[in-house]
Each structure stands twice: as C-alpha cells, then as structure tokens.
Amino acid sequence: MRPTMLSVLAAALTIPSLAALAGEPPGQAATPVAPPDGSAQPAQPASAEASAKPPTEAPSPSTTPSASTTPMDPALLAQLQAAAGADEQTVKAQNAGALGGTQPSAPTQPELGKGVVGNETNPAMAFIVDAAGAWFSQDHRIHQEGHTPHQTGPVLQSAELAIQAPVDPFFRVFAAVEVAHMELEEAYATTTSLPLNLQVRAGKFLSMVGRHNPTHLHQWKFATTPLPNEFLFGGEGMALPGGELSVLLPVPWYVEIVGAVQAGEAGSYRTRTEGSGEPTYRDFVYPARLVQFFDLADDWALQVGLNTVQGRSSAGERGADRTQAYGAHLFLKWRPIGQGATGYTYISTTVEGWYRTMDVAGGDRWKDAGGYAEITFGIDKEWDTGIRGELWRRLDDLGVPEERQPFGLDATRGTAQISFMPSHFSRIRAQYAFEKTELFPDNHIGLLQLEVAAGAHGAHTY
C-alpha cells in the first residue's frame, strides 16, 4: 500500500469541511443559516472538527466529504460549536452592508478577505544545484570557463540561490547568488509602474542582448555555453553593474527597445580600470536590443531581435580601444494547445548570430563572426531532446597570436542532448558534442548532468 498517496487522498476528502467554516452559500439547502439573534447554531460537526484539527492530517481515506469520523467529548463539541457560531455572527455583523448582505434570499458571504496569502512578504527563494560528469577525448583542447565543465571528471556546475520578490507596487527585486563559486551573478531592482511604458533596471544584471546572454544555466536547453557567446561575452556571460532603460512601444504588436550602461569586464569588453584614470562615457559598455514578438497563432510564436554591444576592447590600448558587436536573433516556437493537445509537445528553434570588430594593441583590428542555431523537441511532459550547431570564423588575415585565442578561434561544434524530467523540479540530461577547432585536434565531449531545483517556482521568461 502507499500511505503517502492515501493520506493525500484522505486530505482531499476531509478538508472540504473547511468550506463549512466560511458558511455555506445559498442554494445549499443542507446547511441551515444561523438565526439572527446570535444563539448557537444547529450542530455542524464538520466545521468543529476542522477547526480542532490541522488540515494536513486525515483519519481515513474512505471518509466521504460530509461525514464526521472521530467521536469527541460532546460537551467540548457543544462549546466549540457555540464559539464557532458566535464567531460567524461577528463576521456577519462586520460584513453587513457588504454586497448582497441585505437580501434575505442571498445572505452575506462571510468574506475571507485575506490580503496576504501564505508567506508572501518573504521573498520567493529557490535553490538550484547542477552536478555534472564530463569526459573529453583530448587533453589539448579549447578550454571554456563559467558553468561549462572544462575537465574530465565530476564537476559542480552551479549551486545557485535565486531570490525574488515584489518590493511594493513600484519595484521588484531579483538576485542570483552562485554559492559554488561564491559569486553574485545578478542583483537588481526593476521598476513596474513607470509612466510611458518605461522600465528601469539597476544593479548587477545579465545584459539584455541575444537569446542566450540573459539566461541562467537552469534555463538552457544544453549543458554548455555556446562558444560564440563565450568569445564575445566571456564564460560567465555579460553580467555587469549598471543601469538599463527599456520602453514598450505603443504599437499593436510587441516592440521593446532596451539600452544599458554597464561597467566592468566581460569577454571582449573591459571598462577602463582605475589605474588608468577615471573612466569617461567612452569607457563603459553599452548593450542595446530591439526585440519584436509576433503571436502568429495560438500554436505559433516568433520573436526577432537586433542586438548591439559597444564598448572598450579588453585587448586594446589607449587611442585604439573599441569593441563593437552587431547581432540578430530569431526564436520560433510551435506548441499546440488546442483540444486534446497536452501542451508538452513542441518544437522550438533559436538562431543567434554576431559580427564583431575588436581593436587590439599595435593598431590592428580583429574581425570575427559567428553564432549558433539550435532546435529543441518537446516529446512529452518528461522528455525533450535537441541539437545545436555552433560556428565561429576569423574574417581578417591577422592570424591567431596566443592573446587572440580567448576571443575567437575558427571553430565548429555540433551538440546533441536528451533530457528526462521526473518532475517539474528535476532533470537528468545526457549530452554529446563533437568539436573541431583550429590549433587543436578534434575533440569528443560527453556530459551527464543532474539538476534539481528546490523552493519557490521561478517564473520563466520567454
């Protein structure tokens, strides 16, 4: 037998008695309405029982919703009933004059009127652990940083504490702390009530560019960062302190323009450090994005975006120090939600491409382009699978001096993954990748990843 299931079932059958506490609505001939003089009501054993017992306990699974089970001291029961009746009268008196409270055919509903449900004033917290085992066929290979495993053997990809809450009707706050490496990934406040469809974010945040950069490991469809994104924004992605302004344009479809000013170092960008004097406006990183969304049908959705990041080159020198990247992305999803469709079957495609110029010491300018394309198939509630292709190419003829390697090598990588999700809060993922990079021999990579997420259910972004 399964005691857990039975107790859940039992709870389902007994808690209904709580409904009686709030008073039965009209039309329920079975429940008498309390007399107006406030005298004790006729017996309502169900409500007395509910008030005397914690709601999670259940005596027996076969209980019908209306039946009472445990015999109680009749004197105590009468006392409890009298008290419950008196309470109900107080509530009714307080609610007199409320909607529907005056007509005899529709007596007042004692309104519960809870302003707060549960633990709402505390932030919603989630703890997400990603453990992986990795295997590489080559020792001599390109090394990725951040969450991507970089050596054969077990690795803790991430142990993230995500915290979020509405502060008041004007602000929301979000923070993600990477406990495994004691790093604050993000901590920012977002406005929710500015006029003119404006929105401001302030704090440390992942720049809103492309599809991949704004996301966290647990949102990825693969266990690794695409190489092009690492060449551009570093292994951790572009997550820097700054301020961001965005606007939703007042047109009939979704058009959002986002621009930010951020400071710090990420991939091919670096704000001038303190040693070289106070930074001027030229020295910060400026990510911007224009994104449009088209709800093609109930089952079809399309997002397209144009992206750019302007800033100071992390390999430059004074006078020749720009890094400029321009990109575009597309996200297309088919997910039937009509009659008979489970909603777990879907196909989604993401394509993200970038062109980058980067000034380097000696007056040279590296020119590179690259991107990735992935397609994910949702099979059912428990399984999904996907493939991804990544590509990066040097477009100049300046060769690959050692200092260039972290910012881009001619590389091609193909990845396939299959994931099993026992529940909405856990996932096991197996991933294989084949990697072809200049300077290195061909590499085969195998990964097995386990992810668990405890705590509050985070809201997904699109």
Next chain:
Amino acid sequence: MRSRIMKKLTFVLLAFAAWLATGTAFATVRVVSTIPDFADIAKSVGGDKVDASSLVRPTQDPHYVDAKPSYVLDLNQADVLLLAGMELEAGWLPSLMTGARNGKIQRGASGYLDCSTLIPPMQVRAPNRSEGDIHPGGNPHYWTDPRNGIRIARGIAKKLAEVDPGNASAYEAGAQAFVAMLETRMAEWRKLLDPVKGRKVVVYHESWVYFLDWAGIVQAGTLEPKPGIPPRADHVAQLIQQTQGQGVRYIIQESFYPTQLSTLFAQKAGAELKVLPTMTGAGGTRHYADVIDVIVREIAK
C-alpha cells in the same frame, strides 16, 4: 516643404499626447484574467461597463503557459488583473506582470485581484515537494464549484466598484443578477446530483476536489501518483486493485492530459472515461455556468 515638416511634427506630437492620455481615462474598465472563467464572470457582473479578456486558452493546462510577450501587451493595457492565485500561475505570470510596466495591476495595487483570497481553500498542505507539485496555499482548481463562483462574482463586483466607483451600483446589481442566476442553476443541478450522491470517481489530476465536495461525489483515487507526476503503469495497476469492487463509475480528466492510461484504467476498473471541461470555452461551453452544467450532467449520468 516646411509646412510638411510642421504637419509631421504636429502628428507626432498628437500621437505622443494620445499615448500619454491612454490609461488616464477609460470608457470601459479593461479586465484581463488569467483563466477565461473569471473573464466571463466579470463580463456578467460588469456588462457593457467592462471589456474582459483572458490569457490562458480553455483547452490549455493553466500550470504550464508560455509567457508570450503578446500577453505583456494585454497586461500593459489592463485596469484590473484577475488571477487564480495559489501559485497556479507562478511559473509564468510574474515575469509578464513585470514586463507589463503597468502599476495598476501589480500586487498590492488597486487593480490586482487574486481570486483565491475570496474562497475557502481546500488541501492546504505543508510545503513538501516529495509529495509532488503541491501548492502550499491550497488546491488552486476552485472555480468549478458554483459556491465559489458566487464568491468570485461578489469579489469581482467589489473590485470593479473600487476601480470605477461611478458605476458601483451597476456592478452590485450585476453581481446580484449573476448570483440569482447561479442559484437557480444550482437548484437544478442539485436535483440531478442528489440521486447520485456518494457516487465514486477516479480523477487524473486533483482538479476536481472543490466541485466534488459541492456535488457530494467521492474521489476514490488519482491516476497521478502525486500531483503533477505523470501516472505510471505500476501505480495504475495498484489503483485498479484498490478500487476493485468499489463501484467507481467514472474516470474524469481535462482534455490536456493524455488518455491512453485512463482508457486502460476505465476498461480494467469497469469505469467510463469522461474528458470534461474545467474552463469556459472548452468542450463547446460559452459561459461559466455552462462548464458546471456539462460536468454535472456528465457525472450524474
């Protein structure tokens, strides 16, 4: 040349002024609901004073909705947001609300109504996910119980009166009319349900506890071993054994759950599979009361 530029400039300024004006004055109160049922109730209560729409499709699992940016546009224009609460929309609504940039519908603001605060919750449980995807605040599938329909209608009327005090009496009258209609229907349904009181059903997901409680029908088991965990053969086999000889009449479920295991269970347990609507618009229903009507008539058969 110059006058053309002036004309263009005037046009741009006018468009900008119109943009500024939106949100400050409305002819009708724009209500956006997560599920279609609250939108339908709001239409009944508010009549032509409100313009109500909903985000979730009636055939869609409301737990798992894509946070499409197009929903942000709906929420951006809303005066009132109605939601089921109890974490039913926790996976998708918060990011939409933030993206909406609309102060009127944020939690704590005047246009925010979590309808679960209007009803007495069932299955309030200790937050322990080893018991499945449970909602600590209670089971969020409460709107198919007509007693809750009455509570929701009154709550919506009160909220509309707060947001649009000029029409408060109209909303009160709308709520009264809706309640009177629902009471009449409830008396009809009661007549259908009384002869089958105590009838046993098995459910796929525990979406029916409030309805069954009102209807006097007994939930004899769930196909999902735990809420949100898809059924497995061994659990269903056990359930068939457990319910043997108990006279389980129906296995009931929403259209967005797969039917193969349910069909097999129905065959083996001598029950009948009923795929029933839980949201307005599913299974050919047009209004809130139609949904309950379909469920009552099918279960009382």
